Amino acid sequence: MSKIHVSATVNGDPVEFLADPRETLLDCLRDHLDLTGSKEGCGTGDCGACSVLLDGRLVCSCLVLGVEAEGKRVETIEGMAEPGGELHPLQRKFIEHAALQCGFCTPGILVASKALLARNPDPTEEEVRYWLAGNLCRCTGYDKIVRAVMDAAADLRGAA
Amino acid sequence: MRYHCAKSFSEAAEIAAGAPGITRFLAGGTDVLVQLRSGLVTPDDLIDLKQIPGVHDISRTPEGGWRIGVAVSGAELGEHAGVKADWPGVVEGMGLVGSTQVQGRATLAGNLCNGSPAADSVPGLVAAEARVTVIGPNGAREVPVEEIPTGPGKTSLGPGELIAAITLPARGAAGGDAYQRFIPRTEMDIAVVGCAVNLTLTGETIAAARVALGAVAPTVILVPEAAAAIVGTALDDAALEALAAAARAAASPISDKRGTAEFRTHVAGVLARRVAQAAYARAKGDTK
Ligand SMILES: Cc1cc2nc3c(=O)[nH]c(=O)nc-3n(C[C@H](O)[C@H](O)[C@H](O)COP(=O)(O)OP(=O)(O)OC[C@H]3O[C@@H](n4cnc5c(N)ncnc54)[C@H](O)[C@@H]3O)c2cc1C
Numbered sequence: 001m002s003k004i005h006v007s008a009t010v011n012g013d014p015v016e017f018l019a020d021p022r023e024t025l026l027d028c029l030r031d032h033l034d035l036t037g038s039k040e041g042c043g044t045g046d047c048g049a050c051s052v053l054l055d056g057r058l059v060c061s062c063l064v065l066g067v068e069a070e071g072k073r074v075e076t077i078e079g080m081a082e083p084g085g086e087l088h089p090l091q092r093k094f095i096e097h098a099a100l101q102c103g104f105c106t107p108g109i110l111v112a113s114k115a116l117l118a119r120n121p122d123p124t125e126e127e128v129r130y131w132l133a134g135n136l137c138r139c140t141g142y143d144k145i146v147r148a149v150m151d152a153a154a155d156l157r158g159a160a
Numbered sequence: 161m162r163y164h165c166a167k168s169f170s171e172a173a174e175i176a177a178g179a180p181g182i183t184r185f186l187a188g189g190t191d192v193l194v195q196l197r198s199g200l201v202t203p204d205d206l207i208d209l210k211q212i213p214g215v216h217d218i219s220r221t222p223e224g225g226w227r228i229g230v231a232v233s234g235a236e237l238g239e240h241a242g243v244k245a246d247w248p249g250v251v252e253g254m255g256l257v258g259s260t261q262v263q264g265r266a267t268l269a270g271n272l273c274n275g276s277p278a279a280d281s282v283p284g285l286v287a288a289e290a291r292v293t294v295i296g297p298n299g300a301r302e303v304p305v306e307e308i309p310t311g312p313g314k315t316s317l318g319p320g321e322l323i324a325a326i327t328l329p330a331r332g333a334a335g336g337d338a339y340q341r342f343i344p345r346t347e348m349d350i351a352v353v354g355c356a357v358n359l360t361l362t363g364e365t366i367a368a369a370r371v372a373l374g375a376v377a378p379t380v381i382l383v384p385e386a387a388a389a390i391v392g393t394a395l396d397d398a399a400l401e402a403l404a405a406a407a408r409a410a411a412s413p414i415s416d417k418r419g420t421a422e423f424r425t426h427v428a429g430v431l432a433r434r435v436a437q438a439a440y441a442r443a444k445g446d447t448k
């Protein structure tokens with residue numbers, strides 16, 4: 001199977017990789033670029049653990065082919081904290097509210113929540129729950145996640 | 161699997177027409193990739209349509225309708241104030257497809273061509289009298305949307321044929337449309353029944369209507385008897401009951417884990433009533 005050369009930007013850095021056309025963007029991030037923060041929970045678009053931004057749009061990276069990333073901007077969980085290691089307010093609030101247990105869903109939920117707050121800095125609880133309906137968590141029961149997102153939103157509004 | 165990135169519709173049609181094995185077009189990939197990953201369908205040739213010029217555009221037609229490119233995602237459609245103002249029912253149907261993440265990718269044309277009887281955007285398109293431009297080895301033709309799906313997973317598109325755009329007609333004055341589905345939860349599920357109604361008024365009276373049902377037959381169906389039950393009325397109780405009866409009579413669903421045939425038939429009537437009322441309110445200027 002001949003591989004295809006792909007050039008893209010990931011978290012602001014130019015990257016290149018060789019992709020089998022059947023490989024998903026998630027496979028390419030994890031296996032070719034060593035960015036293992038994005039997780040595969042289902043591989044069928046149901047769980048959101050693989051959430052990334054593709055040209056600014058929230059998508060499941062398991063439902064995008066690696067070859068489709070050619071020329072595109074990809075943002076993953078690895079780009080969320082400051083380069084110096086300072087956590088994003090969402091990350092801090094997730095820890096504060098204990099909004100994670102096993103942590104498998106967390107990267108996807110953080111990426112999705114950041115995308116929400118970028119469009120809607122003051123979401124209602126209902127809006128948070130609908131926005132995150134495609135992010136499944138088997139551990140927390142969601143309440144702590146929703147509270148952490150609402151609190152981070154308030155924090156970010158205060159800081160602005 | 162060979163991955164092709166077509167630069168024009170005629171190139172896409174040419175590649176598809178010359179491909180010997182299983183061919184799929186790649187729009188948002190939310191059906192294609194799931195089928196690929198599950199081993200259900202591994203295409204020999206996969207033809208990506210997203211680099212073709214114009215496929216991301218939504219533009220006004222000379223008649224005052226909308227032409228929607230085949231790579232426009234549900235999220236982009238939902239953000240388009242013009243289409244939303246004219247055809248809120250079409251937009252809300254597409255908006256029910258999947259999660260925020262799926263909305264970032266899924267397209268109207270993919271929803272139509274995947275051929276699911278429960279496809280959420282299709283009843284709205286059928287009720288709106290949308291048409292698609294089909295391009296193939298023998299040139300282009302315009303086809304009403306309801307003629308595309310022919311059964312679960314099947315379409316009337318011939319070898320090498322694909323959809324180049326979806327066109328919604330001009331809304332016109334005093335018109336409204338709506339779509340609702342029944343699912344046991346509030347998000348992320350497949351319609352047990354879906355219903356779309358599109359109507360126009362003269363004063364209080366319904367002058368014209370189209371009613372479409374999803375998930376109660378092998379394809380989304382247009383139900384002229386249901387439309388006839390409300391045309392000429394002001395959607396009074398008698399008209400609503402006649403509409404519900406016509407919707408139930410048109411339903412020929414299967415029983416599966418999502419619902420029995422009897423339940424689906426009943427819900428078809430309930431939804432037809434509710435959706436007609438929503439479309440009627442919109443036609444009278446309610447902007448919800
Ligand atoms: C988690 C999840 C939830 C979902 N929820 C829903 C839901 O609630 N309701 C619902 O209706 N669907 C749902 N779907 C199914 C899917 O998202 C929709 O059917 C979607 O609209 C498909 O569009 P796409 O652009 O991703 O299609 P693709 O996967 O790119 O293509 C689908 C099919 O259409 C063909 N095709 C695509 N474009 C063209 C074209 N221009 N011309 C000819 N053929 C073409 C392809 O060959 C393929 O067979 C869900 C999917 C997932 C993964």
Ligand code: FES
Nearest residue numbers: 041042043048062
């Ligand atoms: S791994 Fe992509 S949605 Fe579950």
Ligand code: FES
Nearest residue numbers: 101103137138139
């Ligand atoms: S913390 Fe375990 S899945 Fe969410």
